[in-house]
Amino acid sequence: MYGGGNVFEATKFDDLEQEDPVKLAEFEARIARGEKIEPSDWMPQLYRKQLIRMIEQHAHSEIIGALPEGTWITRAPGFRRKLAQMAKVQDEVGHAQLLYSAAETLGKTREQMLTDLINGKSKYSNVFNYPAFTWADSNIISWLIDAGAIVNQMANAKGSYGPYCRALDRICAEEAFHLKYGHDAVVHMATGSPIQRKMIQEALNRWWPPIMTFFGPSDKMSMHTETLMRWKVKMASNDACRQQFLDMYVPKIWELGLTVPDPKLRKNEEGVWEYTEPDWDEFKRVINGDGPCNAERLAVRRTAEERGAWVRRALLAPKATYVRPLA
Amino acid sequence: MSLPLGLEVGTLLLKWHLQNTKIIKPSDSRLATQNSGPTSMSIESLDPRVTRLQIEPEPNPLPKPALDQLITFEVFHQKKEGLPFTYVGPVHAADEEIAFLFAKEQYSRRAMCSGMWIASTEHVFVSGYADDSTSVYDTMPSVYVTPEGPEQSYEIFHLKKRGKAHQHVCTVTARSSEHALEVARQTLNPAPPVVSVWIIPSIHVLRQEEDRDMWATTPEKKYREAIAYRVQDKIDRFKAEQKA
Ligand SMILES: [Fe+2]
Ligand SMILES: [Fe+2]
Ligand SMILES: [Fe+2]
Numbered sequence: 001m002y003g004g005g006n007v008f009e010a011t012k013f014d015d016l017e018q019e020d021p022v023k024l025a026e027f028e029a030r031i032a033r034g035e036k037i038e039p040s041d042w043m044p045q046l047y048r049k050q051l052i053r054m055i056e057q058h059a060h061s062e063i064i065g066a067l068p069e070g071t072w073i074t075r076a077p078g079f080r081r082k083l084a085q086m087a088k089v090q091d092e093v094g095h096a097q098l099l100y101s102a103a104e105t106l107g108k109t110r111e112q113m114l115t116d117l118i119n120g121k122s123k124y125s126n127v128f129n130y131p132a133f134t135w136a137d138s139n140i141i142s143w144l145i146d147a148g149a150i151v152n153q154m155a156n157a158k159g160s161y162g163p164y165c166r167a168l169d170r171i172c173a174e175e176a177f178h179l180k181y182g183h184d185a186v187v188h189m190a191t192g193s194p195i196q197r198k199m200i201q202e203a204l205n206r207w208w209p210p211i212m213t214f215f216g217p218s219d220k221m222s223m224h225t226e227t228l229m230r231w232k233v234k235m236a237s238n239d240a241c242r243q244q245f246l247d248m249y250v251p252k253i254w255e256l257g258l259t260v261p262d263p264k265l266r267k268n269e270e271g272v273w274e275y276t277e278p279d280w281d282e283f284k285r286v287i288n289g290d291g292p293c294n295a296e297r298l299a300v301r302r303t304a305e306e307r308g309a310w311v312r313r314a315l316l317a318p319k320a321t322y323v324r325p326l327a
Numbered sequence: 328m329s330l331p332l333g334l335e336v337g338t339l340l341l342k343w344h345l346q347n348t349k350i351i352k353p354s355d356s357r358l359a360t361q362n363s364g365p366t367s368m369s370i371e372s373l374d375p376r377v378t379r380l381q382i383e384p385e386p387n388p389l390p391k392p393a394l395d396q397l398i399t400f401e402v403f404h405q406k407k408e409g410l411p412f413t414y415v416g417p418v419h420a421a422d423e424e425i426a427f428l429f430a431k432e433q434y435s436r437r438a439m440c441s442g443m444w445i446a447s448t449e450h451v452f453v454s455g456y457a458d459d460s461t462s463v464y465d466t467m468p469s470v471y472v473t474p475e476g477p478e479q480s481y482e483i484f485h486l487k488k489r490g491k492a493h494q495h496v497c498t499v500t501a502r503s504s505e506h507a508l509e510v511a512r513q514t515l516n517p518a519p520p521v522v523s524v525w526i527i528p529s530i531h532v533l534r535q536e537e538d539r540d541m542w543a544t545t546p547e548k549k550y551r552e553a554i555a556y557r558v559q560d561k562i563d564r565f566k567a568e569q570k571a
Contacts, residue, residue, distance in 0.1 A: 035459045036490030038523070071374035084550040094433055101399075101417045110419065111396035131373050162490040166416065174437050180553040187558055191565040255562065257569070296370055299382045312395045315421035323448040325399045325417035326525070327493075 016227070019044045031232055036162040039105040039327060050233050051161055052106045059099035060117050060124035064297050066092040068132040069141055077135060084181055088142065091174045098170060101325055102163040109322070118302040126283060127210040129291030136189055136196075136203035142182030144207065144249060148214045150175050151245050160232035163327050183252070190256040197257075204253070205261045212262075212278040215241040246273040400426035401451055403484075403495065404434050405442035412444050414484065414492040414525075423447070423533045431541075437551060441542050443535060444482075444495075450531040452504035454524035459489055462519035464512045471509045474502050480529040481507035483515075486522045493525050504528070 016024075023042045030037065037043060066089045073089065076082040100110045116122040127145055132138045153175065157168035189200035216238040219225055228234040236244075246265075250273070253260055264276045286294070369381040397419045403412040415434040420426035426445050435443060457463040478500050484493040499514060501507035504526045511524065535541075549555045 030458070033459070038456050038489055040453070040456055067374070067377075070376065071372075074375055080550055083548075087548070087551045091437070094436070097418075097433060098416060104399075104417075109396060133373065165490045166492065170415075170438075176553040177551050180556040180558060181550075184556040184558045184561070187561050187565070191561060255566070296372055296377065299370060300377055300380070303380055303382050309395065312397065312421075315425070316395060316397065321449070322396065322398055325448055326401060326451060326453060327414070 016044060016046055028230070031160045031230070036165060037160050038162045039324075044231075046227070047231055047233065048106050050228060051164065052103050052108050054233065055099050055103040055106075055164055056108065056113050056116075057123055057125075059096045059103060059113065060122055061128065062092045062099060063096035063117075064124045064128045064301070065145070066096075067297055067300060068128055068130070068293075069138050071132045072135050072138040075135070081185070085138070085142075088178050088181060091178065095167075095171050095174070098167040099164075102161075102167045104325055105163045105327060107324070114301075114305060118298055118305055120289065120298060123287060125214070126287045126291070127207075127214055128297060129286050129294045130207070130210050131293050133206065134199060134203060136199040137206060139182060139185035139189060139200065140203045140207045142178060143186045144182070144211055145214065146175060146178040146182055147249050148211060148241075148245050150179060151241050151248070152215070155235040155241065158232070159235055166327070187256060190258055201258055204258055208261050209278060209282075212242070212275065213280070213283045215239075215245070217280055217283075243273055246275070397421050399448045400430070400445050401448055402426075402430040402434055403444040403446075403493075404440050406439055408441045410441075412442070412495040414494070417448065427533060427535065435542065441539070445533040446527045446531050450527055452508075452526040454508055454526070456486075456489070456523045457521070459522060460520055462517065462521040463524055464508075464517065464521055465519070467508070467512060473509075474506055476502045478502055482527045482529055482532055483507065483511045484525040484527075485517070486524075487520055489522055493523065498529060 020042075024044060027037070027041070027043060027047075030041075037047075069085065069092075070089050073082060073085050076085045100113055103113060104110050113122065117124070127141075132141060150172065153168055153172055157165055157172055159165060159168075186200060189196045218239050219237045221237075225234065225237075247267075250260060250265065250267075262276050264274060267273050285291070289295075368383055370377060370383075372378045398421075399417045399419055400423065401417055402415050404415045405412050415430075418426050418429040418433055420429050423445055426447075427443065430443055430445055434440070454463045455466070457466060479502075481499050481501055481504065482495060483497050483499060485496050486493045496517075497511065497515065499507050499510040501510045507526045508524060511526075
C-alpha cells in the first residue's frame with residue numbers, strides 16, 4: 001500500500017501569493033515540461049507541506065498496514081503461505097522505510113514523523129483501524145486493499161517529486177507479488193469447500209464498507225485542488241480512483257461467485273459505477289480515533305519505539321551527526 | 328435509505344469484537360510470569376504476537392529523547408556483474424557496517440543484485456542540479472585554479488534525468504571534491520544532459536568484494552514472485568466446474 005495521501009484534508013492554501021513570482025513561474029514551467037523536482041530545487045511552501053503530509057501518511061499506512069496482515073503470520077495455513085505472508089508484510093515495512101526517506105528529503109526528520117504517528121498527531125489509512133478476524137480477512141486485505149493501494153500508487157508514481165517517484169517505482173514493482181498472492185489466496189478459498197466459501201464471503205462483507213472509503217470522500221473541487229493537480233502532487237480525484245478500482249475488481253469478485261454486499265452496486269449505461277454512499281460519519285469517527293483497533297495499532301508502534309530505544313542509544317556514537325539524505 | 332448489507336454485518340462484528348477484546352485483570356499480578364499470556368491490564372489482541380508483548384493499553388509514555396535517530400547512508404547497487412553501480416536510496420544506521428546489512432535487506436531483498444556500495448551522506452559532494460536538457464558541467468567557470476594538497480581517488484556519479492538515479496561513471500584522481508568535478512569534466516567531456524554529479528572520496532565508499540555468493544539468494548524464493556501464482560488456471564477450472 002497504501003496511498004492514504006488522497007484521503008485527508010489538505011494543508012492550508014494561504015501563502016501562495018507570498019511566493020517569489022519568478023521562481024514560482026520557473027517551478028511551474030519545469031513541471032509543465034514534464035521534468036521532476038529534486039530536493040535541492042526551489043519549491044513553494046504549499047508544495048513542500050502537502051508532499052510531506054502525503055508521503056508521511058503513506059509511510060505510516062505501510063507500517064501500520066503491516067499489523068492487520070501480520071495478525072495471521074503465526075497461524076497461516078501451511079509453511080508456504082507463512083513464508084509468503086511474512087515476505088509480504090516485510091515488504092510493507094520496507095515500503096514505509098522508503099517513504100519516510102523520501103519525505104525526509106523535504107525537511108521533516110523520520111524521527112519527527114514517527115513521534116507524530118505514535119502521539120496520534122499524524123494519520124494513516126483508516127482501513128487499518130479495522131481488525132482481521134480470520135485468515136480470510138487477511139486474504140481480502142492482501143488482494144483488495146493492496147489493489148486499491150496500487151491504483152493510488154501507480155497514479156502517484158507519475159507525480160512531480162523525484163524522490164517519491166523513485167520510491168514508488170520500487171514499491172509498485174514489489175506490489176505485483178502482493179496482488180497476485182492476495183488474489184490467489186481469495187481464489188483458493190472461493191473455489192474451496194462450502195465452509196471456505198462462507199469464510200471468504202463473510203470476510204468480504206466485513207471489508208467492503210472500509211474498502212469503499214479507502215480513496216476518501218469525493219473531492220471538493222477548489223482552487224487548491226486544481227493547483228495541486230497542476231503541480232502533479234495530486235494525480236487523480238478520489239472518485240476517479242474509486243471508479244477505476246471498481247471497474248478493475250468488481251468483475252473479478254463476481255466471477256468467483258461471490259456477492260458484493262451492496263444491493264445498489266452496478267455499472268450504469270454511461271459506464272459509471274453506482275453504489276451506496278459509504279458511511280462517512282463512521283469514517284470520520286474512526287479516523288479521529290474511535291475505531292475498533294486505533295488504540296492497539298498505536299500502542300504496538302509506541303511499544304516498538306520504546307523497547308527499541310536502548311538499541312539506538314547503544315549504537316549511537318557520540319560523533320555521529322545527522323545529515324538529511326540527498327534524493 | 329437502508330444500510331448496505333455489509334455494513335450491518337460489519338457493525339455487528341465490530342460490536343462482537345469490542346465486547347470480546349477484554350482487558351484481563353488477574354487477581355494477583357505477581358502470578359503473571361513472562362510467557363503466561365497477558366498480565367494485568369495488558370492488551371489481548373487477535374494477534375498472539377501482540378498479546379505476548381504485554382502492552383498496557385493506556386501507558387504513560389515517557390517523552391522520547393530528542394533526536395536519537397541514526398545518521399543516513401546513501402546506497403548504490405549493481406544489478407548484474409559488469410553493470411555500473413546505481414543509486415537506490417538511503418538507509419539509517421549507526422555505522423557503515425550496519426548500514427550495509429540494512430541496505431542489503433532493504434534494496435537487494437526482492438530484486439536481482441550482484442553488489443552494493445555504501446557511503447555516509449555527509450561524504451557525498453553534490454554539484455547542484457541542472458535542467459533535463461542541459462549539463463551541470465556547462466555551468467562551471469571556464470578557468471579553474473588547481474588547489475594545493477595531496478591527491479586521492481574519487482568516485483564520480485552522473486544523473487541523466489531528473490527522477491531517475493545517479494549512476495557511477497568513473498574514478499578520478501584529484502585534490503578535492505571540487506577539483507574532482509573539474510577533472511571529471513575534462514576527462515569525460517560528456518554530452519548533455521548531465522543533470523547532477525555526485526562525488527565521493529573512494530576511501531569513504533564501503534564495498535563488499537569478497538563473498539559474492541551472498542547475493543545469490545533471491546532466485547530460490549519463488550513465492551515472492553507474481554509469476555509463481557497461477558491464479559487464472561484456478562479460475563478457469565472453477566468456471567468449467569460450475570458449468571458442468
Ligand atoms: Fe502491498
Ligand atoms: Fe506497500
Ligand atoms: Fe498491502
